[in-house]
Amino acid sequence: MPTNKPTGAQLVISTLKALGVDVLFGYPGGAIMPIYDALAGSGLRHILVRHEQGASFAADSYARATGRVGVCMATSGPGATNLITGIANAYMDSVPVVFITGQVATHLMGTDGFQEVDFLGLTLPVVKHSWLVRDAAQIPAILARAFAIAKEGRPGPVLVDIPKDVAASFVEASEMGELPAWTPPAPKAESIDAARALIEQAQKPLLYIGGGVHMADADAEMRDFVERTGIPFVSTLKGLGTVSTYHDLHLGMLGMHGTRAGNMAVQATDLLIAVGARFDDRATGKLSAFAPHAKVIHFDIDPAEFHKNRRADVAILGDLKQALPALQPKMPDISEWVKFNKTNKWQHRFKYDAPGKGVYAPGLLKSLSEKAGKKFIVACDVGQHQMWVAQHCEFEQNLAHLTSGGSGAMGYGLPAGMGAKLGLPDHHVVTVSGDGSFMMNIQEMATLRRYGINLKIVLLDNSSLGLVRQWQELFYEENYSEIDLSDNPDFVEVAKAFGLSAFRITQRHEVEGAIDRLLAADAPTLLHVLIDPRENVWPLVPPGASNAEMMEERWDEPIDSY
Amino acid sequence: MSQSIHIEIDRLEGTLLRVLGLIERRGFHIDQIDMYDLGADTRGLSVTVRPRDAGRNIDILGLQIDRLYGIKRLEHAPERAQNAEPSAEKLSA
Numbered sequence A: 001m002p003t004n005k006p007t008g009a010q011l012v013i014s015t016l017k018a019l020g021v022d023v024l025f026g027y028p029g030g031a032i033m034p035i036y037d038a039l040a041g042s043g044l045r046h047i048l049v050r051h052e053q054g055a056s057f058a059a060d061s062y063a064r065a066t067g068r069v070g071v072c073m074a075t076s077g078p079g080a081t082n083l084i085t086g087i088a089n090a091y092m093d094s095v096p097v098v099f100i101t102g103q104v105a106t107h108l109m110g111t112d113g114f115q116e117v118d119f120l121g122l123t124l125p126v127v128k129h130s131w132l133v134r135d136a137a138q139i140p141a142i143l144a145r146a147f148a149i150a151k152e153g154r155p156g157p158v159l160v161d162i163p164k165d166v167a168a169s170f171v172e173a174s175e176m177g178e179l180p181a182w183t184p185p186a187p188k189a190e191s192i193d194a195a196r197a198l199i200e201q202a203q204k205p206l207l208y209i210g211g212g213v214h215m216a217d218a219d220a221e222m223r224d225f226v227e228r229t230g231i232p233f234v235s236t237l238k239g240l241g242t243v244s245t246y247h248d249l250h251l252g253m254l255g256m257h258g259t260r261a262g263n264m265a266v267q268a269t270d271l272l273i274a275v276g277a278r279f280d281d282r283a284t285g286k287l288s289a290f291a292p293h294a295k296v297i298h299f300d301i302d303p304a305e306f307h308k309n310r311r312a313d314v315a316i317l318g319d320l321k322q323a324l325p326a327l328q329p330k331m332p333d334i335s336e337w338v339k340f341n342k343t344n345k346w347q348h349r350f351k352y353d354a355p356g357k358g359v360y361a362p363g364l365l366k367s368l369s370e371k372a373g374k375k376f377i378v379a380c381d382v383g384q385h386q387m388w389v390a391q392h393c394e395f396e397q398n399l400a401h402l403t404s405g406g407s408g409a410m411g412y413g414l415p416a417g418m419g420a421k422l423g424l425p426d427h428h429v430v431t432v433s434g435d436g437s438f439m440m441n442i443q444e445m446a447t448l449r450r451y452g453i454n455l456k457i458v459l460l461d462n463s464s465l466g467l468v469r470q471w472q473e474l475f476y477e478e479n480y481s482e483i484d485l486s487d488n489p490d491f492v493e494v495a496k497a498f499g500l501s502a503f504r505i506t507q508r509h510e511v512e513g514a515i516d517r518l519l520a521a522d523a524p525t526l527l528h529v530l531i532d533p534r535e536n537v538w539p540l541v542p543p544g545a546s547n548a549e550m551m552e553e554r555w556d557e558p559i560d561s562y
Numbered sequence B: 001m002s003q004s005i006h007i008e009i010d011r012l013e014g015t016l017l018r019v020l021g022l023i024e025r026r027g028f029h030i031d032q033i034d035m036y037d038l039g040a041d042t043r044g045l046s047v048t049v050r051p052r053d054a055g056r057n058i059d060i061l062g063l064q065i066d067r068l069y070g071i072k073r074l075e076h077a078p079e080r081a082q083n084a085e086p087s088a089e090k091l092s093a
Ligand SMILES: Cc1ncc(C[n+]2csc(CCOP(=O)(O)OP(=O)(O)O)c2C)c(N)n1
Pocket: A381, A382, A383, A384, A385, A386, A408, A409, A410, A411, A433, A434, A435, A436, A437, A438, A460, A462, A464, A465, A466, A467, A468
């Protein structure tokens, strides 16, 4: 019956607009059809991906790159379950994304209806919060709350599951009400004083910078703290770029594939200052041997992180934007310590003169980051190439490095690059992927083509699941079990079939020209790079070992033809 | 050793499952649960838990429960945030 009352679905769309959403990613289907019906002609920019997982990763990286809340929609049942990897990814890396899913009509719920799954139940462990909407009139308030929860405190994904009949029902016009305000807690003066006292007594202080600093929008305060104190710093995978990786005092990433200088500093420090970092096992190695001589100061917005893995001598709960400027120590003389670290950094710097004529991936990535300049954003996949990016690319800003850190989800790179490029169209966004990872969301090349998203892709092809192969080589006595991808398709042809430009290199002398050509292209382009399948990531801290027990680089005899 | 946690929770979709799931996922056995009505929007929940291994710390669990939405009050768990002490077994140094 025609009426001028809005439907629940119309309220979804009008609320998203009122919340300032301009891009959302999704894929339609039965249970979410009322919402897609309301979407058409609404002015919201919807990116129709080719797989819901692509939508979830794209929304995640859009949020990381822009600092806004990402939005992603899918239908019930298989549409929703295809989002789970992306939801878990956003949860592990604390990324604010609102997921809106269709659900079967209320009267069918609990009957094993067509395309019914208990999505709220399935996602409980990997969302910050969730709703199953029972009353369409509540949609504006719920969505507004969902956006607020996604962003406040420690950010994370929020799910809003909407049954089809609720979306289709007419409601009295409903308002989203006041957007709930949230003020981050201010740090306690006693904790700041206690931290200051520890720094003033320290001889070998070290900053351990995690992804939480950028999430707190405290990059500038962190940079200022480094300048004021002159304390050397290491970064986690997610912390890279928070303070420019070009900085003199940057000792690189710590942990499993960290730099030698970084891990040596952690072993030697007498005061570890963890800022927005969570003592993840990939960073700490064997916990009992991590920073064994250090007292710990821990800054975090999430009280549940304190003492979780490592007891903190001083835990500072609250807003980093306030806490870092409030901490004004009178610095002791740490010049010997700084010298010790700079010497290590120089002595153990990466070398790029690998023997042979084949493409040396670390060297290629170094050139790529140099040539792309300051407006460079990399979205990587998961594997050896991801670790090479972390080791060999330089980042002026934290948002320049998009990676599936906590969850380590292959298939992230291509959709993540797409989301970032949509969010920041004037940046050079490059996806660096491996042949295994790329295949996991290869269909999103069609999305690039459709919307003319000018993403560049560097595909480092070693015809295998490289990182798994490396572990099998080192820790499973070269028992190469199910890692061979030598029957990969011709990726250049595949990319062309999707309507992208594509070209291939196999030799080192081709690298510079290829990067220039890639960056200059004005359409989405794939650079397919054949690399030595036996190349490994060095250094490496073996699983379960302490960060002091790094395995060192060694050059293999080169294979110069493929 | 068993310990009890007393929580006041909102009568919201999924809150109960969230609490119980979190307790189990964070490495605690649930030995007993009691629920009682505390008015229109609130339910009381007493959960007796036992750590699955020596590395599990009830204060940390309390902080994790506390950060769930829909939790109104938590007792016998942590002195919030800054002073929660971890168990010696789990922690290094
Ligand atoms: C979805 C998913 N499945 C499996 C893994 C386990 N895994 C980690 S790295 C890796 C190999 C990645 O291979 P590729 O993408 O070719 O990159 P390379 O290591 O060769 O650079 C695998 C299988 C994962 N991280 N994610």
